[in-house]
Amino acid sequence: MAPAHHLLEDHLERLRTLLKQRKAEELEQLLQQLPAGDVPWLLDRLSDEEQERLFQLLSPEEGSDLLEGLSEEQASELLDNLSPNDAAQVLDHMPSDEQADLLGRMSPRRAAEVLEHMDPAEAADARRLAQYASDTAGGLMISEYLAYPEQWRVGDVLEDLRANRQRYLEYDVQYTYVVDDQGQLVGVLRLRDLVLAELQTPIRELMIPDPLHVCVDTPLQELRDLFHQHPFRGFPVVDDQGRLVGVVCHEDVEEALEQAAQRTLMKFTGILGGEELRSMPLRLRSLRRLFLLSTNLMMDLVAASVIAVFESTLSQLVALAVFLPIISDMGGNAGFQAVAVSMRELALGLIRPGDFFRVAWKEIQVGLLNGLGLGVLVAGIAWFWKGDPALGLIVGVALALNTVVAVVLGGTVPLALRRLRVDPALASGPVLTTLTDMCGFFLILWMASRFLLGS
């Protein structure tokens, strides 16, 4: 189709040819020349066997570079196609936080197999990090940092930096930490202060004592707040005994926040587990979606039972059937807008479950305004279509009232779910649509039976 797509297809063709011919060097060159944005697309189109061969041909360093450029979902899918030994070698070259994330996505059995093939030191690090929940400082921290005993002098530190220069290059060092004999964090040492100090100065005198730090179980939202308050690149992370165990970096926190927002979007639309790529097995994709769909179907049937109760009303006034799906759809739409605003305000810390009545009041105002506008619109159309002002009035009033109900429920249901410790993103949708459908169907059908048919 578009020229860009032709070019992608050409790259894919060439990638496949090189894989078939097992040309490691040329593969490496090709991958380096490709725009980074094209790599996920190309890898997604390789068969399982081609993916496996690719990682066998690349060096473990190149393989890990390749994986680091991908989303976590895709990287974890690719790793699953490798033998435990190949997977271990690639993982050995990744930063410790990504090791832990990718191992955490494997089945416990597969993870144990891969860990056995990893470098013992790397495996120990990964095991240690894997014990922390992924949305806490422990789960987000890296273990690549520098810490020196408080007895050292500036000269000792500079000598160590010089001697291990090559290895530390990977660490991207800006701060170094100072620990006591028990490994407890006692200070932070800025590289720029080291530069300007006498070699004989004890680092204890140079360090900033009692530095800001977080605990392994500090949650993501609190980390976000801390980074917004302080212009630091990272915070040292201590365990429950105050021992330094890692560093959590600003960019990793921001990345985790982005992933959380993406997962919310997916859950909102009802994919169980919040994740699906079309390269996943059909059975898995189908089941993950079916779970929510069948729940929805059951709740739809409950809502539709209101219609069944009014079957005789409908048979006398079939025109009402035209407006039932409209009432249902508009209630859902208006309610979802309110859900989205509440979810956003919850995420920003602007509302808490205790703000129930404030939110309800704010939504009632919007609901009355918008309900009035929409109600007048639909009333006019119904009147014009059937020439019956009474029908128009009833349809309009039902839509207006249902809009108010929908926005109040939409605004407050996420708060109630949060209070009940249910994920609002996952449960708001079905709860909301069932309630607004039942209310909307009842309003229009009851009013029609009462005022139009006089029954």
Added chain:
Amino acid sequence: MAPAHHLLEDHLERLRTLLKQRKAEELEQLLQQLPAGDVPWLLDRLSDEEQERLFQLLSPEEGSDLLEGLSEEQASELLDNLSPNDAAQVLDHMPSDEQADLLGRMSPRRAAEVLEHMDPAEAADARRLAQYASDTAGGLMISEYLAYPEQWRVGDVLEDLRANRQRYLEYDVQYTYVVDDQGQLVGVLRLRDLVLAELQTPIRELMIPDPLHVCVDTPLQELRDLFHQHPFRGFPVVDDQGRLVGVVCHEDVEEALEQAAQRTLMKFTGILGGEELRSMPLRLRSLRRLFLLSTNLMMDLVAASVIAVFESTLSQLVALAVFLPIISDMGGNAGFQAVAVSMRELALGLIRPGDFFRVAWKEIQVGLLNGLGLGVLVAGIAWFWKGDPALGLIVGVALALNTVVAVVLGGTVPLALRRLRVDPALASGPVLTTLTDMCGFFLILWMASRFLLGS
């Protein structure tokens, strides 16, 4: 309600009292003691006058610290309540990228007023950054960086660092850049290399020449790819003449990605402009929501016109009316799951508009499986309810077919919209529900009129 909420109310009470008594020092203490996560909530509940007084009592530095801890929406709302002079003083103390973001949210007239009251150097910086789109390297970069002429020696640089230490502390320096006489970027100098070098060495010999850099118009997605490929904290940004104009940092890119994901979620649910806080004026909140709702209502009416065509069928078989909203809702649900997966895969670079047929084929498979499951379920229920196997069959087949249509449309509509350069998050919803409603209503009513009533 919960104890935490009581505590918040107490803090709010105290904040209001201190504001009334104009106790600047105690206010400052209170704000520093509060958990960072509580501050957005508390500020959101202050009246416009209280907010204005708060910023008058705080020093500009404290005011800017306070704003930096808030979301951009909330910070921009707060600034709107200050006089141009107060707003300018607070902005003077913020990093250049945030200055530009907040100024960009003001009306052009208000922004000009505020810029006039700002420090001339800060204002010039902010004006320069404001010319770049917010989702490009130019819009995300900061202008707080260090650059030295290529003729300088290590000793000159160290002396400058020492002399301006206090100011550079704010810069959080890790790299310094080397530029030629025209201001063009020629190299990057690592602080750790400076530490270990002779004072007489020219920095030209120490620098990494021709470093990786981006242009002011490099888009957000490309920046994300670059940061995933390279373990750097920031990239130098050059203008179209190769002159160094700023630095774009990893955490700012990740933060922008998170904001983009949040906006997508809001657009998805149909809030025009993608942003609403309940502290905004009622008229604005109402209108932003009404725009999409009235569009939806029109499209619902179009879809419902299919029902109107089959009114005589419905009058003979009123039970069908019960299933119309179910067909509509299930089509929407199944379709939205496919929309969400396509949006995610588009964002991850796994599909492009050219992958239309691949996506359609993958969705047909899931649609057939899930359609079959849901169809059998609803057919059984309809049969059981009305004791009519033929009715059950028709309802089940209609739901199954409509599920296939819905997921294929849901999967491909975002690709088509992307090709047409329309934002898929904004337009997928209404387009999808109208099409699946029309299709679903037609399927069930036409099959009923053809096979049940034989007309």
